[in-house]
Amino acid sequence: MLQAIGLTSTRPRRHASTRPRGHAPVVDDLTFDAGPGCVTALLGAPGSGKTAALRLMLELDPGRGITYFRGRPLHSVPRPAGEVGVVLGDVPGHPARTARGQLRMLCAAAGAPVSRADDLLDMVGLDGLGDQRIGALSLAMDRRLALACALLGDPHTLLLDDPVEGLAPRDADWLRGMLRSHAEGGGTVLFTTSNPKEAARTAGHVVTIDAGRLVANQDGAAFSRTRLRPRVAVRSPHAARLAALVSREARAARRSVEVVAEADGSRLSVYGSSCAEVGDTAFRHGLPVHQLADEVGDTAPAGVAAGSAAQSCGPPAEPGADASRAVPGSGAAATRGELPPPIRRRPARGPLRPVRYELRRLFGVRTTTVVMAVVLAASVGLSVLLARDGRTPLPDVLAAWPSLLPLPPAALGAGLLGALSFGDEFRYPALAAGRGAVPRRLGLLLAKLAVSGGVALLLALVVVLTSAESLRVVYGGDLLRVPANAVSLAVSWSGLTVGCAWAGLLAAGIFRVTAAGIAAVLAVPVLVVPLVERMPKGSTVRSVTGLPGRLRELAWLQWPQEADRWLLAVVRLVAHPVGAALALSLSVLICAYLFTGLRGKVRW
Missing domain, CATH: 3.40.50.300 (P-loop containing nucleotide triphosphate hydrolases)
Structure with missing residues (x-):
């Protein structure tokens, strides 16, 4: 009910007339x-x-x-x-996503089992088009998919x-049958x-x-x-004379007939008569008729x-x-x-299963795999070139980070994927059709941070392993030696890629465009690093040596000695100009994200 x-x-109606008519x-x-x-x-x-x-x-x-x-x-x-299931316009989904992928992603948002997607595809007659891209669907198929999305939560x-x-009669009849x-x-x-x-x-x-x-x-x-009345539509060059004759004969026969002349003067709508009676009247008086058809009239x-x-x-x-x-x-x-x-x-509610939703959203389009493939190919090529002259340090060779680039390809790719996590949804709001923006729910944000961070770590690991294997094949295994500070380098490499992914994600969430996320990632080495490097150095900088021991004494905790190495690695990462710039950028972006989220809640 x-x-x-x-x-x-609260929005006033717009009138075509310029005369003041109030604010209806x-x-x-x-x-x-x-x-x-x-x-x-x-x-x-x-x-x-x-x-x-x-x-x-x-x-x-x-x-x-x-x-x-x-x-x-x-x-x-x-x-x-x-x-409530809603169909407002076309399917609000990424045009490169498949129909099955769209429904499976929304299953996680609605808390429905993934098998519900295939059941609905069969119900709406799209079982053979499940792998078809949304952008390639016809209007009728798009409307069927929209109905399937509306029925997802039963x-x-x-x-x-x-x-x-806009639907063809056959498709319109099918949709009417589904509604009934x-x-x-x-x-x-x-x-x-x-x-x-x-x-x-x-x-x-x-x-x-x-x-x-x-x-x-x-x-x-x-x-x-x-509201609906049957009528006879008549078109004749002598419409006025024919109208008078039809009315006169109806009065003579004591029949209730109404003749209405249309605005163009050559068309009549005759209510209470039939095509045969109007045609006989025109024939008897020698009047030409260009149109004579039964219609259903619509009263005002x-x-x-x-x-x-x-x-x-x-x-x-x-x-x-x-x-x-x-x-x-x-x-x-x-x-x-x-x-x-x-x-x-x-604001619309977030998905009931945010991590599952985010994974299906991220890998439901080719963009993610294309970005990762491009990053991997560029990293391997740069690693082979950097190792050729023998002057670049091994960590930079494995990371494919020449001095000419502000960031290595893996960090740029992670930042791009992070920016797409929010920017993609703002363009195609699958969760909140008509609301304009993705809800800033804590669960959804944490899911995006976790998934984007995990993808960044995976990308960083694959880049290093693939680069190392490529160097072994091209130059032999003598080049590859595990450095003494391998743990510190691994933490720094992981922190760089994850930080870039999060910077892109938060910036895209604040400004609601993917380009803002990419700009935030590039701003770290181009703008923030020079700012950090201008800070005091040398004797004016205090040392953090012995920090793990002091923390252990302060918290009255005991942890393995190996943890001290990890903690010092994190500290060295933050102390590095790029690490410090990235940490500063993330702090600013988090504060800005929280500020815009709170301001949005107050406005709602």
Whole structure:
């Protein structure tokens, strides 16, 4: 059961006229309900506020009013994907991701088992197109995938914005069958449309709005009877004379016939007659006819009696009933002059299984593997060239870090993958369609940090091992000797790649673009390192020698002597100009990320 009460938009309606007409909202005190076991159509002309009403129900836009989904507003539903499925426009997914990959990624977000993806592909008829890229899908296939995404959490309510627009008749019939099947299973279905015929064909209950306000709330039979009328469409160069003849013969035969002349002057709409009768009249008087066809006429919304209100798909209410009584008690607040409660635009919730979601998001497109392959190839090539002259230290050779480059390829690649962790989602918001940004949830952020850090460590390890094997094959094994400070070098190498990945991730999350993450990574050696190198050196710098022992005494703890080596390696890493610059950049980015997150929460 869906109950929308007093929905009012805070965004004013735009009028085509330049005359001052006040600040009428897009949706104005809209109240109706959509019952279970029934398909309900929200009908209105383009610009009447249908989509704005859906966004108010889903708390995507600020306003006033309240919408109950089986007695609870959406923000109080613990698992929204299991209560409401939404189709607003196209599938909000990366165009390079496959249909199966998109559904599997969203399974982790909704907390559904991964097998649900294949079940839904079969249900919507995409079982043979699971490996097809989203960007290559046709409009009909895209709409099927969007419905599969909406059904992922097995929701009770489906909200769809003009779902059959642009579809071929066959695909539209299939979609109507899916909506009816969901309703017959006890679910609630609400869809918007601007076509009265579509509303009559699909829905068992029709809610008509105009200029954001309720015009009629009817069951399907009452809607067809009052809104849709059969007519004869006639086109003739002598339309005015033919209209007079048809009206005169109808009066003579005492038949109720209405003739309406269209604006162009050559077309008539004849209500209460038939093609045969109109054609015989034109033939008898020698009038040429260029068009003669049966149509279903659409009366204006204002012509629908508001007194034909009805509850869901049940019998129509008694004539004269106020349409606002479709939801019991909805008019009480308006009678007392009270405003409906405010609707606050709330950030979307994070995935229920964030680590699994992040892994499927990261490896669901070719970008990740392409970046890693390019980094690996560039690192191997640079390592072989650096080892040729014999003057570059072995650690720099294995890391493929010539002095001409600000950062080695592995660090740049890790920073790029980290930047894509947030920038990619801001472009294709799979979690929050219509909300504009990925939710800044702590669980999702920690998952992104963990996954990006793990990928950076994997990339760093693969680069070193592959470079070492390439050097052994090209120059022999004499070049490869384990240095005495191998532990310190390993910590430094790992810290560099992980730090670059996190810098790119946090910067992309703050500025919401991938380019900002890449710029933050490049700024570390180009801008921050020179700043750190200008700090005091020599005798003015205090030594941290003996730090592990002092920490052990302070904390009254005992740890293995091997831990002292790791701790000193970390300290030396931070003391290095690049390490210090990276640590400073990460500290600034973390503070900025927390500041923007808190400011966003206050604004919401």
